[in-house]
Amino acid sequence: xxxxxxxxPGDASLLAPAAAAALDAAAAIVGYKRYVELxxxxxxxxxxxxxxxMTAEIERCREAIALALSGVSTVLVSSGxxxxxxxxxxxxxxxxSAALWERLELEIVPGIPALAAAAALLxxxxxxxxxxxxxxxxxxxxxxxxxxxxxxxxxxxxxALYNPRSKKRDWQLRRALDILLEHKxxxxxxxxxxxxxxxxxxxxxATLGSLEVAAVDMLSIVIVGNAQTRCAGGKMFTxxxxxxxxxx
Amino acid sequence: xxxxxxxxPGDASLLAPAAAAALDAAAAIVGYKRYVELxxxxxxxxxxxxxxxMTAEIERCREAIALALSGVSTVLVSSGxxxxxxxxxxxxxxxxSAALWERLELEIVPGIPALAAAAALLxxxxxxxxxxxxxxxxxxxxxxxxxxxxxxxxxxxxxALYNPRSKKRDWQLRRALDILLEHKxxxxxxxxxxxxxxxxxxxxxATLGSLEVAAVDMLSIVIVGNAQTRCAGGKMFTxxxxxxxxxx
Numbered sequence: 001x002x003x004x005x006x007x008x009p010g011d012a013s014l015l016a017p018a019a020a021a022a023l024d025a026a027a028a029i030v031g032y033k034r035y036v037e038l039x040x041x042x043x044x045x046x047x048x049x050x051x052x053x054m055t056a057e058i059e060r061c062r063e064a065i066a067l068a069l070s071g072v073s074t075v076l077v078s079s080g081x082x083x084x085x086x087x088x089x090x091x092x093x094x095x096x097s098a099a100l101w102e103r104l105e106l107e108i109v110p111g112i113p114a115l116a117a118a119a120a121l122l123x124x125x126x127x128x129x130x131x132x133x134x135x136x137x138x139x140x141x142x143x144x145x146x147x148x149x150x151x152x153x154x155x156x157x158x159x160a161l162y163n164p165r166s167k168k169r170d171w172q173l174r175r176a177l178d179i180l181l182e183h184k185x186x187x188x189x190x191x192x193x194x195x196x197x198x199x200x201x202x203x204x205x206a207t208l209g210s211l212e213v214a215a216v217d218m219l220s221i222v223i224v225g226n227a228q229t230r231c232a233g234g235k236m237f238t239x240x241x242x243x244x245x246x247x248x
Numbered sequence: 249x250x251x252x253x254x255x256x257p258g259d260a261s262l263l264a265p266a267a268a269a270a271l272d273a274a275a276a277i278v279g280y281k282r283y284v285e286l287x288x289x290x291x292x293x294x295x296x297x298x299x300x301x302m303t304a305e306i307e308r309c310r311e312a313i314a315l316a317l318s319g320v321s322t323v324l325v326s327s328g329x330x331x332x333x334x335x336x337x338x339x340x341x342x343x344x345s346a347a348l349w350e351r352l353e354l355e356i357v358p359g360i361p362a363l364a365a366a367a368a369l370l371x372x373x374x375x376x377x378x379x380x381x382x383x384x385x386x387x388x389x390x391x392x393x394x395x396x397x398x399x400x401x402x403x404x405x406x407x408a409l410y411n412p413r414s415k416k417r418d419w420q421l422r423r424a425l426d427i428l429l430e431h432k433x434x435x436x437x438x439x440x441x442x443x444x445x446x447x448x449x450x451x452x453x454a455t456l457g458s459l460e461v462a463a464v465d466m467l468s469i470v471i472v473g474n475a476q477t478r479c480a481g482g483k484m485f486t487x488x489x490x491x492x493x494x495x496x
Binding site: 006008009011012013014015016017018021057058081082083084085086088089090091092093095096101108109110111112113116117119120121123124125126127128129130131132133134139140144145147148150151152154155156157232233234235237238239240241242 | 254256257259260261262263264265266269305306329330331332333334336337338339340341343344349356357358359360361364365367368369371372373374375376377378379380381382387388392393395396398399400402403404405480481482483485486487488489490
């Protein structure tokens, strides 16, 4: 049995009981080093723990599948939700390649995604239609990412940007903001949340015109408002339209 | 103190401990009838429970704010995540209108959103960039919804459709699918998840060309794949590109 679980943001107070139960029941826990470190130690004691580096996704998934096939009850962890830029998709791809559908029982346990955690700390920026785009061009052609940014901005979606910037990918965020500025006002609120509900949490709001890209790193998520998004009382929120309709 | 919390899909196994603690600590619990019914009875005993009908969002938020201002520790519940088509935004709008920033302490507790719950049951359809659109035109002009659907489809986003169809809004989904069909293949997988992790749960996969709109209701969420999304082993998933890059 293989369970692919989401840890949520990382704090135990936001870990679903189903995910905690899966960790409890597992004989082996597999995950990216940084995510395994988020798991309370009590879940790890006496277990086989396999934690690997950032680019070893395929190795990690293969190892988890091999362990589960050998009869070891195994949990593969993602942070946030395993189905949003997490490990669930790769596991299914590998199961398909190796024709494992009949041989391996798989359960996916959803978690609180990084976008929901970031939004809660900012206020309520995702209250209207939104688009989620990863700025990592390691696996996706940059041209496609640009096309998606332009399309979503032109149609006035709120945008949640994953993997906005890293040491090796340092120019993409600036380019992305320039694309957004072709359609959105420079006064559009932008929320930057780093390490949501984790040690080192930082929440900031800037505008599209003033955002300093150097303040954003790979542990951050960036949320860019739509034309209605505003800030008040230190909160960033996108009205859904009740006010216009019902004169709140 | 007002806490706006997400119940997640509804099952207690997916309710975050922070949300459970908020329910425990509250003297009053306010919410839409159908969502209050999802809360385990043990949380409700001995409390003031205010549950109202579907279109009474503003009344509900006002009542929750009034209770909290009167010194009653209050929780306002949303299903899923309160920041995704939930109650968090309206609370902030009302706090702004009444200039309550200094007088009312607000905490938003995120939850597992319906889109993540639906995706986990389907497989991993949201593994690549996706757009989230509500088909309800009660508060949003239908023209804007059409524009967003067209833009997201042309840029090959995966789409998660909220509020796809109700008794009163019975033509929007058909129209939306027709817009998607202008850009996407009729063979594109479409997942329909009704009552995820609740009584009456139903999970189905169709294609964009074959989907029967009559099978979709207001308790469903619809996820439409991108050009890479496929089905195998009864699962719907969107590859992220590892296979092309690393020849998995």
